[in-house]
Amino acid sequence: MSRTTAYLVTIAMIAMLATAPLWVAEFTITLLNYIGIYALVVLGVVLLTGVGGLTSFGQAAFVGIGAYATAWLTTAQGASPWLGLVFALVVTGAVAALLGAVTLRLGGHFLPLGTIAWGLAIYFLFGNIEGLGRHNGMADVPPIYIGSVSLEPNSAIYYLIWVMLALAMLLVANLLQSREGRAIRSLRGGAVMVESLGINVFRVRLITFVVAALLAAVSGWLYAHMSRFVSPTPFDVRMGIQYLFMAILGGSGQILGAVVGAALLTVLTNALQDILPRFSANGEQLQAIVFAVIYVLALQFARGGVMPFVLQFVPRRRKPPAASGEPLPRRQMPEAGRPLLTVHGLLKRFGGLEAVSRVGFEVAAGEIVGLIGPNGAGKSTVFNLITGVLRSDDGTVNFLGADITNANQRRIARAGVARTFQHVKLRSSMSLIDNVLLGAYPRTRAGFVRGALRLDLAEEARARAEAQHQLDRVGLGTEAYDLAGNLPLGRQRILEVARALAADPALIIFDEPAAGLSRPEKAALAELLRGLRKEGVTVLLVEHDVEFVMGLVDRIVVMDFGSKLMEGPPASVRADPRVQEAYLGSVV
């Protein structure tokens, strides 16, 4: 399919949707209304689960809170449905923030189990509150008016539903391309890397969760005023489970997948309700079984859903032009020779083992210092203590005069310490430039709202120029829009260096940067590090490759069995018999 055909197909589809009430049957409009209402919820699931990796079976409860909030305000209080929308958003947002604050710190399988549990609790609550009509629900919810135009007819509210859906999709799409959107996309695959970039994982998770709940609330608001009746049944946890499966079938992670999944499941349900009763008196039961079979087969054989299959016919988006713009402001580098990092009496025990016993050293601004030692010497533990991944049992770490002992990773990163990982941690499904842009997160400001409304374009251009500059600098500039996962390991390490540089750090700590690099790659890396020194950036290398370290660093700290063996310039370290013994064994 060429680009022109793709555009024509898109325009034709929008035109068909826009004129639908004129030429399709009333029943089809009802179906389309439901698809739109479901797609709004599924859009939230796509953002939360597909992109952010947080599985929720409880979205139906948020739809319910939104629907009940507006139903109560417009019937019991006689308020306008538009006030009902505001009320639905406020109540749902508040409940989601509360539930999220409690459960979002738990990752893995606890969160989805939790969502099932509170999904059920909220459902039972609806059915037992007197003011909400208990299990009978609330009738006579007023229709929505725009000016004096009533949206009571199905074909009228149809436009409101699909305009709202289109708007929501646009905002979510914008958000995902923004600074916070990249943070959401980076959530999948472990929090340590994300926190090390100065990103507050919990905050990003919480806001994403609330955004998904707000989308559900809008859906609930539309539902309440379309069907003009609310009861607990449509907000059961089983419906919440179906929303998740709509996202998975559509293609979780794809914005359009929300519509595709919602349409697929709605049409299928409808078809099954027509067909199954012809075969058996137990149509309803068979329907649940058919769905289970489809879900299990889809999860076994087509986890990506329908969208990847569709997308292979759609031409890839043209690469954006190389970013041009003024780069981001840089920090004032500390004066060369001034103490930058001071480690004093650092102690870490794992059970009875003292992995690091009273290690102390100093790194002055503008230096390249190597931390070396044989396997098991405690280098990586020292590294993790300095960067806040592990908590020390005693001792202090000072950076630029501030005490950062046992501070969290995020604070240390924001103070100006960037790091790389021994086992490369990148987001392989994101482009090179997006990975590097993650590094520039603490240097930029745009939040969720500015990102969704595209008010961040000036800052985005500057950040992009910065990222492109860092990629050029490490020699990956021409591949900026390729996926990071397609790079060979050696170049992935280099990409991590570019990401660290994008943070404009005062100190970069490298964890075995030369491992897995070829000889010319090592030479290029050494050249890059020397260039950094000229710019006043301080480098601490934790490295195994003695040859690489010797030719590069100003000073070496040698560790063995958890203690500092000695420190000094490369030549004296090389000549020291204790170091030789540690590495080569005793001669005697």
Added chain:
Amino acid sequence: MTPDIALILGIDGIATGSIYVLVGLGLVLIFSVTRVVFVPFGDIVAFSGLTLAAMQLNRMPGTIYLLATLALLACVIEVVHHLWRRQPQRMVRGLVLYGLLPLVPAAIAWLTAGMSMPAFVQILLAIALVAPIGPLIERIALRPLADASVLLLLIVSVALTFGLSGLGLLFFGAEGFRTKPLTNEIFRLGSVTMTSQTLLMLASAAVFSLLLFVFFEHTLAGKALRATSINRVGARIVGIRPAGTSALAFLLASLLAAISGILISPVTTLYYDSGFIIGLKAFVGAIIGGLVSYPGTAIGALFVGVLESFASFWNSSLKEVVVFSLLIPVMLLRSLSLAQVDEEDEEVQG
């Protein structure tokens, strides 16, 4: 509330809690060995009670058809699997294990349907009918995904709840049943009366927990399960077959569920879909134990039972809200005690 009422509620709660203990132990057993958070586990409990109820009414238990359906599906999958791998000689073993074996109790039940039998024979038969359900589901839906992430396995198991409740409605109908009490004695201890049914529930929970402990500590198969739950790759290296251990874990858990169903059916009216809620309550207990600790699960499950009992005295229609809301403070405590961010890969797509 007088102390007497509190005592009665407490005993009642512990009795219900003891059922959640058995179900919770099964859940933890499955999770630790296979990494599957088996949400439809409660359905097996309900099916067990419904099977016994049908037998007591001299009806053909729907479990027979359920087993036949599942066994047929499992056999098809076995045949396809082995033909695909070009090892048809291994097919026989699979067909015997997943086709013939589950059909033995089904055939016995079919042949003896309508005959009056002593109660304990009926119970044994009901347990034998329900026990193969777990391993069959494992073979059909979960084993093809054995290497998937915990999250994906959880999503599949949630999908299975739809299927099982559909099958339940198909084979057991929408009617609710309650079985005859197993015993009818009433004991008085001072001011407190206690039914023998309560005692039976408590004693069964204690005995089967103990049996599970003995199995894990003193048998080779039990040690293999423990080894698998501690380190899957390591267990594989020393020759423990992962397929074998997961089938065994599901069989044992299924047995626990069957026994729980027999014990709970005289005190609660069971419907085809009652299992979902029972299973989730046991999950709340298991999550208190972190989904890994057997004693933690037992304590958590007893606590859920007692809480439910007191909540239903306070406001019977809100007891579910109270029980499921309990998970929120539990999760808060867990997340606060979580020292380190876990680096588990949270990928949905494989």
